[in-house]
Amino acid sequence: MSNVDLLGRRKFIAGLGVAAGAAMVAPAMAVSEKADGVKWDKEIEIVIIGSGFAGLAAGIEATKLGAKDVHIFEKMSYFGGNSAINGGLFAAPGTPMQSKEGVNDSVDRMVADQLAAGCGIADEALLRHVAEHAMEALQMTFDAGSEYHPYLQQLGGHSVARTYQTTVSCGAGITQPLLHKCRELGVHTHNRSKFEGFLVGEKGEVLGVKMRDNYHFGEDQPGKVINIRAKRGVIMATGGFAQNVNLRMAQDPTLTSEVGCTNAPGATGEGMYEMFRLGAVPVHLAHIQSGPWASPDEGGFGYVSNYSIYNFPHSIAINRLTGQRFMDEIADRKTRADAELACRDEQGNALPPILITSYKDSKKHPNTKKVIKYNVGWKFDSVEELASHFNVPLKALKTQIEEYNQYVKSGEDKQFGKNMTKAAGKYIEAPFTVVRLWPKVHYCQGGVQINTKAEVKDSFTGVAIPGLYAAGEVCGGIHGVSRLGSCSIPECMVMGMTAARSMMKA
């Protein structure tokens, strides 16, 4: 399912068209059409495409603001999209837990951290809008019943601890309560419903959508296309395109199938490309982020990702060829992913590096037991045992551990300048736990351009396309070069809420 070949399929269909006549081709091509003369099968108030954080937050907010007939359409058979399988990490400034832990944070500070990671091309206005409303979004999850670990985390690239994480260490700890809340409020949810294109009015405004009913992802069953009139408009919350190897390689040829993917299989990008056809502005499509905390020993996000996100601050990442560290373990994601991909054997084959943590520190994370139990991580009683298991030069490794432990003591990392605050007192000593690291494509920073009202801008006129709103990963340009960990959930939810608010005011 991870090797969806949309372009390949298009080529095949095009070939078929030549042989069998264009009429056969038409139903398979997702394209927008003029709504003039179209027979509407259904008329509803608000159409939301996608059932992840952005779509669910939009559904709840629209209903709270008085919408009576809100429908969420989901392509897959199950709800939640990519949001249901990520790490469930939520960054916000000025939270109750920050006051409790005495963390000094602000909207300005969170925006400053994100601008630094964005390397000068992030959208400050959007980042500020999201940070200003992040607490409201967090409150929406509290109200729906989401539960969080009783501690804050400080993720790579953040200058303070500002990240909540669900008790199940997964986004499902948010999507499940939000989905139930949606239904409780009367939001209609439709699975196996694939977006097939917009239906557009005389002035280029979005009047409705074509939806394919009874759609089975990855199967050869066409389903039936129906035309849905959206009275207030359409919110596109369709996510990124990380699962579409053709499309991601078109943007960044290094993101071959050798680099795995943490996303749900449905993250294939059609919704975004359809908005481009309509005239939306493409922004930063080539900035695609790979998670440096993933493991080649399991698929998707798995168990190791959260394990290593938690453990990086007090662990060492080792190149197995040299037995030495090769990066600041809490540098931003892009820096670390590139450093890991450079770890190769003498023949140039991938040689996934290892993350070494003292068991006394790693065991505080709930995933540690599972990582060992499901053979995606290992526990060793001595450095000798560890070195021999991974074929790492023992002497070099021992020297490296001694050297690093000096940095733990002095608080200054002379090798990579790592911020040692969270490593204080946490020496690398036996017994150890170890996982292998290899980046997986995780997040597409690029997408359609939106403004702080979640309106989609037209590339030629520069003004918003009437009736069209977008929220979440399908939007681009907000984060710039690198998105900081735990900044996507607040963005998805805030922009979903914003889209609903704008739509209800329009």
Place this chain on the structure above:
Amino acid sequence: MNTLKIMLALGLLCLSSASVQAVEIRDHHKEVIGKDCKACHDQGIKQFPSDQACQQCHDVDELAETTARSEEDKWQNPHNNLHYGKELPCQECHGEHKAKKPICSDCHTFKYDKHKE
């Protein structure tokens, strides 16, 4: 032309025998369904069964009980899991006419020894 007809007929024969065999994978299905394809194919023979079709006989709560795991691993219950609760349509993991892997294996190395594809 005749050759073509024969080939087509042979092809159809292969197809039909393949699907009959496939139905025989599960004994309890053989007993209940027999050769009545419509018992499952409630949306027409050429369409996949609806997500509710299996629930004519199978109860989600009962299935969830059958596959319950210990408290520590409780969310690995395929019929009541962390990501989708009890809502995962049966066809994500089970198929009568083709082998399927549990959806969990997309990301996890859990073992489901009794899983019938």
